[in-house]
Amino acid sequence: MTALQSVAVIGAGAWGTALATVAARAGRSVTLWARNAEHAARIALSRDNPRLPGVRLASEIVVTGELALAARADMLLIATPAQHLRGAVNMLAPHLARPVPIVACAKGIEHGTHKFMTDVIAEAAPHAQPAILSGPSFADDVARGLPTAVTLAANDEALARALVQALGSPTFRPYHSTDIRGVEIGGAAKNVLAIAVGIAVGRKLGASAQAALTTRGFAELTRLGRALGARSETLTGLSGLGDLILTCASPQSRNFALGLALGRGEQPPAGKLAEGEFTAPVLIELAASQNIELPVSEAVAAILSGRSTIDAAISGLMTRPFKAEE
Numbered sequence: 001m002t003a004l005q006s007v008a009v010i011g012a013g014a015w016g017t018a019l020a021t022v023a024a025r026a027g028r029s030v031t032l033w034a035r036n037a038e039h040a041a042r043i044a045l046s047r048d049n050p051r052l053p054g055v056r057l058a059s060e061i062v063v064t065g066e067l068a069l070a071a072r073a074d075m076l077l078i079a080t081p082a083q084h085l086r087g088a089v090n091m092l093a094p095h096l097a098r099p100v101p102i103v104a105c106a107k108g109i110e111h112g113t114h115k116f117m118t119d120v121i122a123e124a125a126p127h128a129q130p131a132i133l134s135g136p137s138f139a140d141d142v143a144r145g146l147p148t149a150v151t152l153a154a155n156d157e158a159l160a161r162a163l164v165q166a167l168g169s170p171t172f173r174p175y176h177s178t179d180i181r182g183v184e185i186g187g188a189a190k191n192v193l194a195i196a197v198g199i200a201v202g203r204k205l206g207a208s209a210q211a212a213l214t215t216r217g218f219a220e221l222t223r224l225g226r227a228l229g230a231r232s233e234t235l236t237g238l239s240g241l242g243d244l245i246l247t248c249a250s251p252q253s254r255n256f257a258l259g260l261a262l263g264r265g266e267q268p269p270a271g272k273l274a275e276g277e278f279t280a281p282v283l284i285e286l287a288a289s290q291n292i293e294l295p296v297s298e299a300v301a302a303i304l305s306g307r308s309t310i311d312a313a314i315s316g317l318m319t320r321p322f323k324a325e326e
């Protein structure tokens with residue numbers, strides 16, 4: 001029996017909707033909050049969210065545009081885009097009557113501040129207990145009940161375990177951790193690296209290049225992670241290597257799909273959130289502040305900002321001085 005009986009999900013996009021389904025399957029009483037009251041009412045009535053088409057929301061899930069109602073839950077999941085997480089928690093904070101766990105479910109780093117998601121939560125809701133959920137998990141797979149495993153980290157191991165108990169089910173398997181930073185770095189960096197691999201695939205550079213870029217991308221993720229105090233088992237775990245493998249190998253990923261379109265010289269898919277686009281510049285700034293080199297991520301940032309062509313970036317990566325593998 002978990003003490004965390006009720007769950008509210010803030011942000012009714014693809015991921016928020018999938019997570020509401022996860023929590024309902026785990027037996028929690030669930031509220032899904034959408035910022036647009038009209039959207040909330042439409043989803044509540046139709047039981048279908050256009051952001052996650054084809055998934056029928058269980059009748060027990062309460063869909064609302066009323067934040068005060070959502071804020072009464074025993075635990076909250078924030079599933080907005082990373083750059084909007086602070087705004088969402090700022091709005092939520094005045095409604096919180098007790099120090100509840102707030103789980104960041106977005107993958108990214110805040111522009112301007114270089115803060116990770118749980119740091120933003122700690123600032124915006126100082127009495128809350130921040131946690132992070134991340135790992136290889138496409139919203140569509142998760143919502144359809146396909147088997148998924150993720151990492152769920154909180155500073156306090158007992159809290160991480162309680163959150164796992166509250167959300168876990170036979171189709172959704174969270175592993176608990178106390179390495180918040182390690183989990184956050186994996187989720188943020190893999191989106192940038194998936195754009196790189198998508199570009200290579202779109203450019204028809206071959207399966208060998210795809211494997212090389214994914215592997216050297218993992219070296220970047222690991223280098224930055226170590227510098228910021230992440231544990232190696234987290235970096236090689238579900239939220240690090242696991243999510244990198246998923247995102248760098250599947251056109252189902254919006255980040256990979258963005259890269260694919262760029263590599264083919266096509267227009268990127270319209271209206272699809274690719275967090276790596278927003279994370280790339282801030283990841284580079286963060287790495288520079290730590291004197292860490294991230295050549296693949298730097299190439300992605302340069303291509304996205306128009307500072308480099310794709311061909312120049314590929315040539316630049318391949319003609320770097322030879323070095324030891326590390």
Ligand SMILES: NC(=O)C1=CN([C@@H]2O[C@H](COP(=O)(O)OP(=O)(O)OC[C@H]3O[C@@H](n4cnc5c(N)ncnc54)[C@H](OP(=O)(O)O)[C@@H]3O)[C@@H](O)[C@H]2O)C=CC1
Pocket residue numbers: 010011012013014015016034035036039051079080081082084085087088105106107108137138139140272273275
């Ligand atoms: N989709 C996936 O498979 C997964 C996504 N994630 C992560 O989850 C996060 C959200 O992604 P996803 O759900 O896919 O994105 P979507 O584009 O599907 O949805 C984003 C949602 O956030 C809402 N939103 C935007 N700004 C705010 C705000 N200020 N306050 C409240 N709600 C807001 C949007 O509302 P509106 O509809 O009104 O625009 C929209 O419903 C990203 O960081 C992503 O990396 C993580 C794992 C899997």
Ligand SMILES: O=C(CO)COP(=O)(O)O
Pocket residue numbers: 107135136137138139191194243246247252253254255256273274275
């Ligand atoms: O984070 C995800 C899978 O773990 C979703 O990937 P995309 O955001 O690239 O679609």
